[in-house]
Amino acid sequence: MRGTIRLKTGDITKEPACAIVNAANSSLMGGGGVDGAIHRAGGPKILEETKKIRETRYPDGLPTGEAIATTAGNLPAKYVIHTVGPIYRLCDGSCPDLLAAAYRNSLRVAYDLGCRDIVFPAISTGIYGYPKEEAARIAKSTVEAFIQKHPMDVTFIFHNPQDMALFQKATEENH
Secondary structure, eight states: OOOEEEEEESOGGGOOSSEEEEEEOTTOSOOSHHHHHHHHHHOHHHHHHHHHHHHHTOTTOOOTTOEEEEEOTTSSSSEEEEEEOOOGGGOGGGHHHHHHHHHHHHHHHHHHTTOSEEEEOOTTSSTTOOOHHHHHHHHHHHHHHHHHHSOOEEEEEESSHHHHHHHHHHHHSOO
16 A cells, blocks of 8 residues: 545544544643644643643643644544644754655554544744745655555645645755
C-alpha cells in the first residue's frame, strides 16, 4: 500500500479523518485561527486533555516542532494532533528544521495511534508568518519522505482556493 497526498479547500473541523492537525500555540489552551476553530468546534473535552498534558508532560508548554494527541471531542475526526510550528521572525536558521519536525512528529503520532489518514492545515503560515511558498515545499517533502516508509493518506486543507493554488504551484516547481 502506498500513501497519497491530496489538496482541498474546506473547514478542517468538518473533516471525518482519523486525525486532524491543530496548528497550536505552545500553551495548548486554544487561540486564534485553526487552533481556536478546533477548540470551539471540538468542545471542552479537548481543552480538558490539553490541560492534563500541560500539568503532567509539558508544564512549560509544548516545544516547537513537537506533537501530541488528544481526543477530537465533538469533531468528526477521532484524534486531534496538536503541533507547534515555528514563529518565522524568531527562528532564524532553524525555521526549516522546526517546521519539518512539526509535520514529521504529527505524522509519527498519528501513525503510532493507528491512523492511516490525516488532515493538515498550512502550519505556521498564518499569524506565525512563515512564507507560504517555502512552507509548502517543506510540508510536501517532509510528508512524501514519511509516507514512503509509513503509508498514510494525507490531505492538506486550505481556507481558500488561492492558498491551495499557491501550495500546488510552489510544490510543483523545481527546488
